[in-house]
Amino acid sequence: MKILLVEDDPILGESLKEYLEANDIEVHWIQDDREIEYIYNFEQYDVIVLDLILKYKKGEEILRDLRLKGIKNPILILTAKSDIKDKEYCFNLGADDYLTKPFNPKELLLRIKALTKRKHIDEIIKIGDVEINLNSKTIKKAGEEIKISKTAWDLLYYLLKNKGSVVETERILNYVWGDKPVGDEIVRTYIKELRKILPKDAIKTYKGRGYKLD
Incomplete structure (x- = not known):
């Protein structure tokens, strides 16, 4: 799991990053809220945690802009x-939770x-004789555990x-490898591993486009 944390308090931001990463959540922490303008791939984040009182822009404006961008x-x-009015305003702008x-x-x-x-899929998924447990991050084939790399996972x-x-x-490259300078060939390599x-035929190739898992 990976989250985007927008928090300008250095002490709180650092403590939250340490706590969440100790609980197996990768954290991309933005202390300067202007940096959010340079994020082009939000799909890599499972959740965005957003402070409202920031240095350069109101959190409510960022929330509104994100939803307007789709x-x-x-x-x-x-x-x-x-205040309940602040909560109501944020929920109306498209917030999913408020702490x-x-x-x-x-908490x-x-x-x-x-x-x-809410966003994701079932905890345990079966594809033929393969059982994938998203919670424990394990894969079993015909009852036997299979080990794969973090990138393949x-x-x-x-x-x-x-x-x-x-x-x-391109979306796969952005999600899995982020800003690392890699190309299509590395995706094909890990598709072969999976x-x-x-x-057979669980992953279909769409030449020039991408891949689909049935």
């Missing part, structure tokens, strides 16, 4: 604003996990999240 990621507001400061970091963790469950997870739809190669595990 960004559909679950957005959790994290703020000292506790006021001070708070217990465990934030639970809320993030709840949002990802990230690719499999993204295909599962978009199962039944053609996923463009095909050795999954049933």
Whole structure:
């Protein structure tokens, strides 16, 4: 799981990053809210955690702009604003959850996990004789556990999240490899790795476009 944290308080931001990463959540922390303008791939994030009181722009404006751009990621507001009018305003703008400061970091963790469950797929998925457990990040084929690399797992997870739809190669590169300078060939390499595990024709290639997991 990977989240985008927009929080300008250096102490709070650092402590949240450490806590969430200790609970197996990758955190991209933005302290300068202007940096959000340079993110072109929001699909890599499972949840966006957004403060409202920021240095350069109001969190409400960022929330509104994200929704106007068609960004559909679950957005959790994290703020000292506790008035019901502030909550109503954010929910009307498209927020999915709202947590006021001070708070217990465990509650934030639970809320993030709840949002990802709404967005994501079943915890255990079966494809032929292959059983994929998203919670424990394990794969079993005919009852025997199969080990794969983290990169292969990230690719499999993204295909599962978009199962039944053609996923463009560029989107896969952005989600799995982010800003790393890699090309289409590396995607083909890891697709081959997954095909050795999954049933025949589970992953279909759409030449010049991408891949689809049925």
